[in-house]
Amino acid sequence: MNTLVIVGTGLAGYNLAKEFRKLDAERPLLIITQDDGRNYSKPMLSTGFTKGKAADELAMNSVEQMREQLKADIRTGVAVNAIDRVARTLQVEGEIIPYGDLVLALGADVFRPALGGDAGDRVYSINDLQDYARFREVMADKKKVVIIGGGLIGCEFANDLSNGGISVDVVEPVGRVLPALLPERASEAVANGLASLGVKLHFGHSVKGVWQDGDGVSVELSNGERIAGDVVLSAIGLRPRTQLALVAGLKAERGIVVDRFLRTSDANIYAIGDAAEVEGKVLLYVLPLMAAARALAKTLAGQPTAVMYPAMPVQVKTPVCPVVVSPVLPGTPGAWEVEAEGNDVKAVFKSPDGQTLGFALTGAYAGSSAIKMELTRLLPPILA
Ligand SMILES: Cc1cc2nc3c(=O)[nH]c(=O)nc-3n(C[C@H](O)[C@H](O)[C@H](O)COP(=O)(O)OP(=O)(O)OC[C@H]3O[C@@H](n4cnc5c(N)ncnc54)[C@H](O)[C@@H]3O)c2cc1C
Structure with missing residues:
Protein backbone atom coordinates (compact mmCIF):
# COMPACT_ATOMS: atom_id res chain seq x y z
CA MET A 1 0.00 0.00 0.00
CA ASN A 2 1.83 3.04 -1.29
CA THR A 3 -0.72 5.83 -0.92
CA LEU A 4 0.49 9.12 0.51
CA VAL A 5 -2.24 10.35 2.82
CA ILE A 6 -2.37 13.98 3.95
CA VAL A 7 -4.84 14.96 6.67
CA GLY A 8 -5.79 18.64 6.34
CA THR A 9 -6.57 20.97 3.44
CA GLY A 10 -5.28 24.22 4.94
CA LEU A 11 -2.26 26.03 3.51
CA ALA A 12 0.05 23.34 4.91
CA GLY A 13 -1.79 20.34 3.46
CA TYR A 14 -2.48 21.87 0.05
CA ASN A 15 0.96 23.46 -0.35
CA LEU A 16 2.63 20.17 0.49
CA ALA A 17 0.43 18.39 -2.08
CA LYS A 18 1.31 21.01 -4.74
CA GLU A 19 5.04 20.77 -4.04
CA PHE A 20 4.87 16.96 -4.03
CA ARG A 21 3.07 16.82 -7.37
CA LYS A 22 5.87 18.89 -8.95
CA LEU A 23 8.22 16.01 -8.09
CA ASP A 24 5.98 12.96 -8.37
CA ALA A 25 2.96 12.95 -10.65
CA GLU A 26 2.12 9.28 -10.18
CA ARG A 27 2.02 8.22 -6.53
CA PRO A 28 -1.57 7.80 -5.29
CA LEU A 29 -2.44 10.79 -3.13
CA LEU A 30 -5.40 10.90 -0.76
CA ILE A 31 -6.22 14.10 1.15
CA ILE A 32 -8.73 13.96 3.99
CA THR A 33 -10.33 16.95 5.68
CA GLN A 34 -13.07 17.53 8.17
CA ASP A 35 -13.92 20.84 6.49
CA ASP A 36 -15.29 21.47 2.98
CA GLY A 37 -11.90 21.28 1.22
CA ARG A 38 -12.12 24.65 -0.53
CA ASN A 39 -8.73 26.24 -1.09
CA TYR A 40 -8.39 29.63 0.60
CA SER A 41 -5.70 31.76 2.16
CA LYS A 42 -6.34 32.04 5.89
CA PRO A 43 -4.62 35.47 6.28
CA MET A 44 -7.38 36.91 4.07
CA LEU A 45 -9.93 36.20 6.83
CA SER A 46 -8.81 39.26 8.77
CA THR A 47 -9.05 41.69 5.85
CA GLY A 48 -12.43 40.53 4.54
CA PHE A 49 -14.60 43.30 6.04
CA THR A 50 -12.36 46.03 4.62
CA LYS A 51 -12.65 44.44 1.19
CA GLY A 52 -16.34 43.64 1.61
CA LYS A 53 -15.71 39.98 0.75
CA ALA A 54 -18.15 37.17 1.47
CA ALA A 55 -16.70 33.75 2.38
CA ASP A 56 -17.43 32.38 -1.11
CA GLU A 57 -15.39 35.20 -2.64
CA LEU A 58 -12.38 34.33 -0.45
CA ALA A 59 -12.35 30.72 -1.66
CA MET A 60 -9.79 30.51 -4.46
CA ASN A 61 -10.64 27.00 -5.69
CA SER A 62 -13.44 24.50 -5.26
CA VAL A 63 -12.62 21.01 -4.05
CA GLU A 64 -13.33 19.69 -7.58
CA GLN A 65 -10.66 22.05 -8.96
CA MET A 66 -8.21 20.92 -6.28
CA ARG A 67 -8.83 17.24 -7.12
CA GLU A 68 -8.00 17.92 -10.73
CA GLN A 69 -5.05 20.23 -10.05
CA LEU A 70 -3.43 17.81 -7.58
CA LYS A 71 -4.48 14.57 -9.24
CA ALA A 72 -5.65 13.54 -5.79
CA ASP A 73 -8.62 11.91 -4.17
CA ILE A 74 -9.92 14.50 -1.68
CA ARG A 75 -12.43 13.40 0.95
CA THR A 76 -14.28 16.27 2.64
CA GLY A 77 -16.36 16.39 5.81
CA VAL A 78 -14.42 13.39 7.12
CA ALA A 79 -12.75 13.54 10.54
CA VAL A 80 -9.86 11.20 11.24
CA ASN A 81 -10.57 9.72 14.68
CA ALA A 82 -7.58 7.46 15.26
CA ILE A 83 -4.31 6.21 13.77
CA ASP A 84 -3.32 2.54 13.98
CA ARG A 85 0.44 2.75 13.53
CA VAL A 86 0.99 -1.01 13.47
CA ALA A 87 -1.58 -1.71 10.74
CA ARG A 88 -0.80 1.69 9.11
CA THR A 89 -4.44 2.64 8.88
CA LEU A 90 -6.63 5.60 9.76
CA GLN A 91 -9.97 5.24 11.42
CA VAL A 92 -12.67 7.55 10.12
CA GLU A 93 -16.38 7.22 10.76
CA GLY A 94 -17.40 3.71 9.71
CA GLU A 95 -14.26 3.06 7.65
CA ILE A 96 -10.61 2.07 7.86
CA ILE A 97 -8.24 3.80 5.42
CA PRO A 98 -4.73 2.42 4.79
CA TYR A 99 -1.70 4.67 4.27
CA GLY A 100 1.86 4.21 3.05
CA ASP A 101 3.12 7.51 4.45
CA LEU A 102 0.95 9.83 6.50
CA VAL A 103 1.22 13.60 6.92
CA LEU A 104 -0.63 15.37 9.71
CA ALA A 105 -1.44 18.92 8.59
CA LEU A 106 -4.10 19.39 11.25
CA GLY A 107 -3.67 23.08 12.07
CA ALA A 108 -4.38 24.65 15.45
CA ASP A 109 -7.55 25.03 17.49
CA VAL A 110 -8.69 28.31 18.95
CA PHE A 111 -8.21 28.57 22.66
CA ARG A 112 -11.62 29.03 24.27
CA PRO A 113 -11.71 30.98 27.51
CA ALA A 114 -13.82 29.65 30.37
CA LEU A 115 -16.39 32.43 30.65
CA GLY A 116 -19.28 32.97 33.02
CA GLY A 117 -22.63 34.36 31.96
CA ASP A 118 -25.53 33.12 29.88
CA ALA A 119 -24.53 34.27 26.38
CA GLY A 120 -21.77 31.84 25.46
CA ASP A 121 -23.53 31.29 22.11
CA ARG A 122 -22.74 34.90 21.17
CA VAL A 123 -18.99 34.33 21.50
CA TYR A 124 -17.45 33.63 18.08
CA SER A 125 -13.96 32.96 16.82
CA ILE A 126 -12.65 33.00 13.24
CA ASN A 127 -10.09 30.34 12.42
CA ASP A 128 -11.30 29.03 9.08
CA LEU A 129 -13.49 29.91 6.12
CA GLN A 130 -16.57 28.32 7.66
CA ASP A 131 -16.13 30.36 10.87
CA TYR A 132 -15.78 33.46 8.70
CA ALA A 133 -18.98 32.64 6.79
CA ARG A 134 -20.90 32.18 10.06
CA PHE A 135 -19.56 35.41 11.53
CA ARG A 136 -20.41 37.45 8.43
CA GLU A 137 -23.91 36.05 8.46
CA VAL A 138 -24.35 37.01 12.13
CA MET A 139 -22.93 40.48 11.46
CA ALA A 140 -25.34 41.20 8.61
CA ASP A 141 -27.54 43.31 10.90
CA LYS A 142 -25.09 44.05 13.75
CA LYS A 143 -22.90 47.05 14.43
CA LYS A 144 -20.92 46.50 17.64
CA VAL A 145 -18.31 43.85 18.41
CA VAL A 146 -16.32 43.28 21.59
CA ILE A 147 -13.01 41.55 20.81
CA ILE A 148 -11.33 39.51 23.54
CA GLY A 149 -7.57 39.68 23.00
CA GLY A 150 -5.29 42.42 21.71
CA GLY A 151 -2.75 40.14 20.05
CA LEU A 152 -2.10 39.80 16.33
CA ILE A 153 -5.48 38.38 15.38
CA GLY A 154 -7.45 40.64 17.74
CA CYS A 155 -5.73 43.78 16.42
CA GLU A 156 -6.15 42.75 12.79
CA PHE A 157 -9.88 42.16 13.28
CA ALA A 158 -10.22 45.43 15.23
CA ASN A 159 -8.78 47.34 12.25
CA ASP A 160 -10.72 45.33 9.69
CA LEU A 161 -14.10 45.52 11.42
CA SER A 162 -13.64 49.28 11.99
CA ASN A 163 -12.91 49.72 8.30
CA GLY A 164 -16.15 47.84 7.67
CA GLY A 165 -18.11 50.43 9.68
CA ILE A 166 -18.43 48.35 12.85
CA SER A 167 -17.88 49.79 16.31
CA VAL A 168 -15.16 47.84 18.17
CA ASP A 169 -14.03 47.43 21.78
CA VAL A 170 -10.88 45.40 22.52
CA VAL A 171 -10.21 43.84 25.93
CA GLU A 172 -6.58 42.95 26.64
CA PRO A 173 -5.51 41.94 30.18
CA VAL A 174 -1.90 42.94 29.58
CA GLY A 175 -1.57 46.70 29.56
CA ARG A 176 -0.93 47.09 25.82
CA VAL A 177 -1.65 45.65 22.37
CA LEU A 178 0.57 42.99 20.75
CA PRO A 179 2.42 42.43 24.04
CA ALA A 180 4.04 39.17 22.91
CA LEU A 181 5.40 40.67 19.69
CA LEU A 182 6.31 44.32 20.22
CA PRO A 183 8.29 46.50 22.63
CA GLU A 184 6.20 49.06 24.48
CA ARG A 185 6.79 52.06 22.25
CA ALA A 186 5.69 50.11 19.16
CA SER A 187 2.59 48.80 20.98
CA GLU A 188 1.73 52.41 21.79
CA ALA A 189 1.92 53.35 18.10
CA VAL A 190 -0.50 50.57 17.11
CA ALA A 191 -2.85 51.46 19.98
CA ASN A 192 -2.85 55.11 18.83
CA GLY A 193 -3.63 54.00 15.29
CA LEU A 194 -6.53 51.81 16.37
CA ALA A 195 -7.84 54.54 18.70
CA SER A 196 -7.82 56.98 15.75
CA LEU A 197 -10.33 54.65 14.06
CA GLY A 198 -12.55 54.83 17.13
CA VAL A 199 -11.53 51.44 18.58
CA LYS A 200 -11.94 51.50 22.37
CA LEU A 201 -9.10 49.70 24.15
CA HIS A 202 -9.64 48.24 27.64
CA PHE A 203 -6.32 47.28 29.20
CA GLY A 204 -5.43 45.52 32.42
CA HIS A 205 -8.56 43.42 33.00
CA SER A 206 -9.80 40.13 31.64
CA VAL A 207 -13.29 39.14 30.53
CA LYS A 208 -15.16 37.34 33.28
CA GLY A 209 -18.50 36.68 31.68
CA VAL A 210 -20.79 37.41 28.74
CA TRP A 211 -24.43 38.06 29.52
CA GLN A 212 -27.57 38.45 27.43
CA ASP A 213 -28.70 42.05 27.36
CA GLY A 214 -31.79 42.66 25.25
CA ASP A 215 -30.85 41.83 21.65
CA GLY A 216 -27.16 42.18 22.47
CA VAL A 217 -24.66 41.21 25.12
CA SER A 218 -23.06 42.75 28.16
CA VAL A 219 -19.41 41.82 28.59
CA GLU A 220 -18.32 41.78 32.23
CA LEU A 221 -14.67 42.53 33.01
CA SER A 222 -12.74 41.39 36.08
CA ASN A 223 -12.92 44.93 37.54
CA GLY A 224 -16.72 44.90 37.30
CA GLU A 225 -16.85 47.19 34.25
CA ARG A 226 -19.46 46.25 31.62
CA ILE A 227 -19.17 46.75 27.87
CA ALA A 228 -22.25 46.59 25.65
CA GLY A 229 -22.05 44.90 22.26
CA ASP A 230 -23.98 42.85 19.74
CA VAL A 231 -21.57 39.92 19.70
CA VAL A 232 -18.15 38.92 21.03
CA LEU A 233 -15.17 37.81 18.96
CA SER A 234 -12.65 35.78 20.93
CA ALA A 235 -9.05 36.01 19.73
CA ILE A 236 -6.94 34.82 22.62
CA GLY A 237 -4.67 32.36 20.92
CA LEU A 238 -4.30 29.06 19.15
CA ARG A 239 -3.17 25.61 20.23
CA PRO A 240 -1.68 23.11 17.78
CA ARG A 241 -3.97 20.10 17.31
CA THR A 242 -1.94 17.35 18.99
CA GLN A 243 -4.65 15.04 20.35
CA LEU A 244 -4.79 12.60 17.43
CA ALA A 245 -1.00 12.20 17.53
CA LEU A 246 -0.87 11.86 21.32
CA VAL A 247 -3.51 9.13 21.40
CA ALA A 248 -1.55 7.27 18.69
CA GLY A 249 1.51 7.37 20.96
CA LEU A 250 3.42 9.95 18.94
CA LYS A 251 5.52 12.47 20.78
CA ALA A 252 3.79 15.82 21.18
CA GLU A 253 4.59 18.78 23.40
CA ARG A 254 3.42 22.26 22.37
CA GLY A 255 2.91 20.77 18.88
CA ILE A 256 3.43 17.36 17.27
CA VAL A 257 7.16 16.90 17.70
CA VAL A 258 9.08 16.47 14.42
CA ASP A 259 12.72 16.59 13.39
CA ARG A 260 14.22 18.72 10.62
CA PHE A 261 12.78 16.22 8.10
CA LEU A 262 9.30 16.91 9.53
CA ARG A 263 9.27 13.28 10.73
CA THR A 264 7.47 12.37 13.94
CA SER A 265 8.61 9.67 16.35
CA ASP A 266 7.11 7.18 13.78
CA ALA A 267 9.21 6.87 10.59
CA ASN A 268 6.12 6.81 8.32
CA ILE A 269 4.29 9.76 9.89
CA TYR A 270 5.11 13.43 9.35
CA ALA A 271 3.61 16.68 10.61
CA ILE A 272 3.61 20.15 9.09
CA GLY A 273 2.06 23.61 9.51
CA ASP A 274 0.44 24.96 12.67
CA ALA A 275 0.19 21.44 14.14
CA ALA A 276 3.93 20.80 14.09
CA GLU A 277 6.71 21.59 16.53
CA VAL A 278 9.91 21.62 14.50
CA GLU A 279 12.98 21.30 16.71
CA GLY A 280 11.15 22.98 19.57
CA LYS A 281 9.69 25.77 17.39
CA VAL A 282 5.96 26.29 16.96
CA LEU A 283 5.56 29.01 14.33
CA LEU A 284 1.93 29.70 13.46
CA TYR A 285 2.65 31.56 10.22
CA VAL A 286 2.58 30.97 6.48
CA LEU A 287 6.27 31.34 5.53
CA PRO A 288 7.52 28.55 7.81
CA LEU A 289 4.88 26.13 6.52
CA MET A 290 5.83 26.94 2.91
CA ALA A 291 9.50 26.20 3.65
CA ALA A 292 8.47 22.97 5.39
CA ALA A 293 6.21 21.97 2.47
CA ARG A 294 9.07 22.34 -0.03
CA ALA A 295 11.46 20.28 2.11
CA LEU A 296 8.94 17.56 2.99
CA ALA A 297 7.82 17.19 -0.63
CA LYS A 298 11.41 16.37 -1.56
CA THR A 299 11.78 13.91 1.30
CA LEU A 300 8.55 12.14 0.32
CA ALA A 301 9.73 12.04 -3.29
CA GLY A 302 12.88 10.19 -2.26
CA GLN A 303 15.37 13.05 -1.68
CA PRO A 304 15.64 13.44 2.12
CA THR A 305 15.77 17.21 2.76
CA ALA A 306 16.05 18.99 6.08
CA VAL A 307 13.96 22.14 6.46
CA MET A 308 15.80 25.43 6.96
CA TYR A 309 14.12 28.53 8.33
CA PRO A 310 15.74 31.85 7.47
CA ALA A 311 14.70 34.91 9.50
CA MET A 312 11.04 35.45 8.57
CA PRO A 313 9.59 38.76 9.78
CA VAL A 314 5.82 38.82 10.28
CA GLN A 315 3.50 41.53 8.99
CA VAL A 316 0.59 42.52 11.19
CA LYS A 317 -2.29 43.62 8.98
CA THR A 318 -3.23 46.81 10.81
CA PRO A 319 -3.15 49.26 7.88
CA VAL A 320 -3.93 52.20 10.16
CA CYS A 321 -0.48 51.59 11.65
C1 LIG B 1 -7.34 35.46 11.04
C2 LIG B 1 -5.95 34.97 10.79
C3 LIG B 1 -5.04 35.77 10.09
C4 LIG B 1 -3.75 35.31 9.85
N1 LIG B 1 -2.89 36.12 9.17
C5 LIG B 1 -1.64 35.68 8.91
C6 LIG B 1 -0.71 36.49 8.19
O1 LIG B 1 -1.01 37.63 7.80
N2 LIG B 1 0.54 36.00 7.93
C7 LIG B 1 0.91 34.74 8.34
O2 LIG B 1 2.05 34.33 8.06
N3 LIG B 1 0.06 33.95 9.04
C8 LIG B 1 -1.22 34.39 9.31
N4 LIG B 1 -2.07 33.58 10.01
C9 LIG B 1 -1.63 32.21 10.37
C10 LIG B 1 -1.72 31.27 9.14
O3 LIG B 1 -2.89 31.54 8.42
C11 LIG B 1 -1.65 29.82 9.58
O4 LIG B 1 -0.35 29.61 10.13
C12 LIG B 1 -1.88 28.80 8.47
O5 LIG B 1 -2.97 29.13 7.66
C13 LIG B 1 -2.05 27.41 9.07
O6 LIG B 1 -2.28 26.46 8.07
P1 LIG B 1 -2.47 24.92 8.43
O7 LIG B 1 -2.72 24.23 7.12
O8 LIG B 1 -1.36 24.44 9.28
O9 LIG B 1 -3.78 24.84 9.35
P2 LIG B 1 -5.33 25.01 8.99
O10 LIG B 1 -5.54 26.00 7.91
O11 LIG B 1 -6.04 25.23 10.27
O12 LIG B 1 -5.76 23.61 8.40
C14 LIG B 1 -5.99 22.48 9.20
C15 LIG B 1 -6.73 21.43 8.38
O13 LIG B 1 -6.78 20.21 9.13
C16 LIG B 1 -8.09 19.67 9.07
N5 LIG B 1 -8.27 18.80 10.23
C17 LIG B 1 -7.93 19.04 11.53
N6 LIG B 1 -8.17 17.96 12.31
C18 LIG B 1 -8.66 17.00 11.48
C19 LIG B 1 -9.10 15.65 11.68
N7 LIG B 1 -9.06 15.06 12.88
N8 LIG B 1 -9.58 14.96 10.61
C20 LIG B 1 -9.62 15.53 9.37
N9 LIG B 1 -9.21 16.81 9.13
C21 LIG B 1 -8.73 17.53 10.17
C22 LIG B 1 -8.98 20.91 9.01
O14 LIG B 1 -10.25 20.60 8.50
C23 LIG B 1 -8.16 21.80 8.05
O15 LIG B 1 -8.43 21.44 6.72
C24 LIG B 1 -3.37 34.02 10.30
C25 LIG B 1 -4.26 33.22 11.01
C26 LIG B 1 -5.54 33.68 11.25
C27 LIG B 1 -6.51 32.81 12.02
Missing part, protein backbone atom coordinates in the same frame (compact mmCIF):
# COMPACT_ATOMS: atom_id res chain seq x y z
CA PRO A 322 1.34 48.87 9.68
CA VAL A 323 3.69 46.56 11.59
CA VAL A 324 6.58 44.34 10.57
CA VAL A 325 8.18 42.39 13.36
CA SER A 326 10.78 39.74 13.94
CA PRO A 327 9.98 38.93 17.56
CA VAL A 328 12.42 38.07 20.31
CA LEU A 329 11.75 35.25 22.75
CA PRO A 330 10.99 36.46 26.29
CA GLY A 331 14.06 36.30 28.51
CA THR A 332 16.55 36.74 25.63
CA PRO A 333 19.51 38.75 26.99
CA GLY A 334 19.80 42.17 25.36
CA ALA A 335 17.88 45.41 24.96
CA TRP A 336 15.72 47.35 22.50
CA GLU A 337 17.15 50.44 20.79
CA VAL A 338 14.24 52.64 19.78
CA GLU A 339 13.90 55.54 17.33
CA ALA A 340 10.41 56.98 17.22
CA GLU A 341 8.38 59.90 16.02
CA GLY A 342 4.63 59.76 16.47
CA ASN A 343 3.43 56.36 15.24
CA ASP A 344 6.60 55.69 13.22
CA VAL A 345 8.77 53.41 15.35
CA LYS A 346 11.98 51.60 14.53
CA ALA A 347 13.03 49.30 17.37
CA VAL A 348 15.99 46.98 17.08
CA PHE A 349 16.77 44.32 19.70
CA LYS A 350 20.48 43.77 20.23
CA SER A 351 22.33 41.17 22.29
CA PRO A 352 24.88 42.38 24.89
CA ASP A 353 27.62 41.87 22.25
CA GLY A 354 25.77 44.02 19.71
CA GLN A 355 24.23 41.34 17.48
CA THR A 356 20.82 42.17 16.01
CA LEU A 357 18.38 39.50 17.22
CA GLY A 358 15.01 41.03 16.38
CA PHE A 359 13.22 44.16 15.28
CA ALA A 360 9.85 45.87 15.26
CA LEU A 361 8.83 48.51 12.72
CA THR A 362 5.60 50.48 12.71
CA GLY A 363 4.05 53.20 10.56
CA ALA A 364 6.32 54.63 7.85
CA TYR A 365 9.24 52.39 8.91
CA ALA A 366 7.09 49.30 8.32
CA GLY A 367 6.31 50.60 4.84
CA SER A 368 9.99 50.82 3.89
CA SER A 369 11.09 47.58 2.26
CA ALA A 370 14.70 48.84 2.25
CA ILE A 371 14.76 49.11 6.07
CA LYS A 372 12.98 45.79 6.46
CA MET A 373 15.42 44.03 4.14
CA GLU A 374 18.47 45.60 5.71
CA LEU A 375 17.40 44.53 9.22
CA THR A 376 16.32 41.06 8.09
CA ARG A 377 19.76 40.52 6.58
CA LEU A 378 21.33 41.12 10.01
CA LEU A 379 19.20 38.52 11.79
CA PRO A 380 20.38 34.99 12.51
CA PRO A 381 18.37 32.24 10.80
CA ILE A 382 15.59 30.65 12.88
CA LEU A 383 16.82 27.15 11.93
CA ALA A 384 20.17 27.18 10.15
